[in-house]
Amino acid sequence: MKTHDLAFSSRPKPSIATRLLYDSKDVAFIPYGDYWRQGGLGEEVRWSGRREEGCGAFGGAFGAIGVAKGMDEFLEGLVEERMNRYKRENGGSGSGHDSEETQDFVDILLEIQRENAAGSSPVHRDTIKAVLMDMLGGGTDTTATSLVWTMTELLRHPKVMKKLQNEVREIVRGKPNMSEDDLGRMHYLKAMVKEALRIHAPVPLLIARESIQDVRVMGYDIAAGTQVLVNAWAIARDPLMWEDPKELRPERFLNNSMDVKGQDFEFIPFGAGQRGCPGTLFAMNVYELALANVVHSFDLCHPSSQQQEGPILSRREEGRNSSYDR
Numbered sequence: 001m002k003t004h005d006l007a008f009s010s011r012p013k014p015s016i017a018t019r020l021l022y023d024s025k026d027v028a029f030i031p032y033g034d035y036w037r038q039g040g041l042g043e044e045v046r047w048s049g050r051r052e053e054g055c056g057a058f059g060g061a062f063g064a065i066g067v068a069k070g071m072d073e074f075l076e077g078l079v080e081e082r083m084n085r086y087k088r089e090n091g092g093s094g095s096g097h098d099s100e101e102t103q104d105f106v107d108i109l110l111e112i113q114r115e116n117a118a119g120s121s122p123v124h125r126d127t128i129k130a131v132l133m134d135m136l137g138g139g140t141d142t143t144a145t146s147l148v149w150t151m152t153e154l155l156r157h158p159k160v161m162k163k164l165q166n167e168v169r170e171i172v173r174g175k176p177n178m179s180e181d182d183l184g185r186m187h188y189l190k191a192m193v194k195e196a197l198r199i200h201a202p203v204p205l206l207i208a209r210e211s212i213q214d215v216r217v218m219g220y221d222i223a224a225g226t227q228v229l230v231n232a233w234a235i236a237r238d239p240l241m242w243e244d245p246k247e248l249r250p251e252r253f254l255n256n257s258m259d260v261k262g263q264d265f266e267f268i269p270f271g272a273g274q275r276g277c278p279g280t281l282f283a284m285n286v287y288e289l290a291l292a293n294v295v296h297s298f299d300l301c302h303p304s305s306q307q308q309e310g311p312i313l314s315r316r317e318e319g320r321n322s323s324y325d326r
């Protein structure tokens with residue numbers, strides 16, 4: 001992913017991508033090439049997506065093929081509804097813009113489609129639907145799974161939970177809402193999020209890669225067209241890299257620069273290199289914000305840790321950590 005990044009920058013084509021992602025017209029399953037470089041939509045979306053919110057994709061998150069038809073109907077409805085709204089607001093002229101305040105991802109995709117309609121690379125409806133599928137798959141299940149595992153670990157480690165709550169409550173104290181600045185100061189929260197991602201990599205084998213040329217790695221000859229899986233889960237638990245790898249210890253991420261951005265190869269929950277996850281920044285923000293809000297507003301504890309019966313999740317009473325005080 002570093003020395004041979006280009007050689008492993010394609011993806012194999014699983015049948016799920018053919019059926020659910022409109023013959024791999026999304027971002028995650030497009031083979032390497034011009035179409036991928038343009039995200040199927042033009043340079044602008046692909047790279048602004050990488051910096052901001054990604055234009056997302058995800059394999060494995062979708063189950064039975066039978067859902068394909070239902071999903072297609074849902075996406076058709078969504079796209080149609082936006083197109084009609086646009087026509088209503090622009091008097092059917094086909095030109096003009098949605099107001100930026102009300103514009104969402106679907107509107108932006110449709111705007112790009114309109115802008116490219118007369119050009120040499122028109123954006124097809126299937127491409128829009130495939131990219132939206134990416135967003136749903138890449139942007140929901142992964143982040144939700146990560147949060148669930150983090151809360152599970154916090155329930156198993158009440159001292160870590162307490163430390164985390166103290167940090168969050170201290171920083172947010174008295175404010176109606178949490179800001180991005182507040183999040184930036186929550187170092188223990190960030191360390192906890194990374195530690196949970198390390199132990200429970202939400203995408204354990206990343207998304208399969210495919211070599212685009214013959215390549216030699218550590219003495220092994222790998223032919224062009226070989227499917228390659230990277231076991232990020234095992235790497236993040238490797239005792240040669242990590243001290244007591246099975247122990248939850250957020251402190252290991254404090255006071256060092258190790259990050260999820262694909263530069264530290266012992267820790268790559270979002271992959272690395274050209275095909276690394278473009279939603280990383282967005283996902284981390286959502287994940288941190290959601291976790292900070294949960295531990296700020298609720299006291300969670302495992303039923304077995306309570307002497308008397310009580311809720312697993314109780315709304316915090318201001319100034320009192322009810323579950324732990326008991």
Ligand code: HEM
Binds near residue numbers: 282
């Ligand atoms: C905790 C949340 C997430 C995790 C753990 C995650 C993980 C991953 C991983 C492991 C890959 C494959 C990287 C590689 O091959 O090196 C990937 C690719 C991708 N992810 Fe994410 N992801 C998350 C959230 C998101 C979000 C929120 C979006 C967009 C909304 C997104 C969009 C994508 C896309 C488009 C790709 C394919 C990139 C390409 O093939 O060029 N992901 N993600």
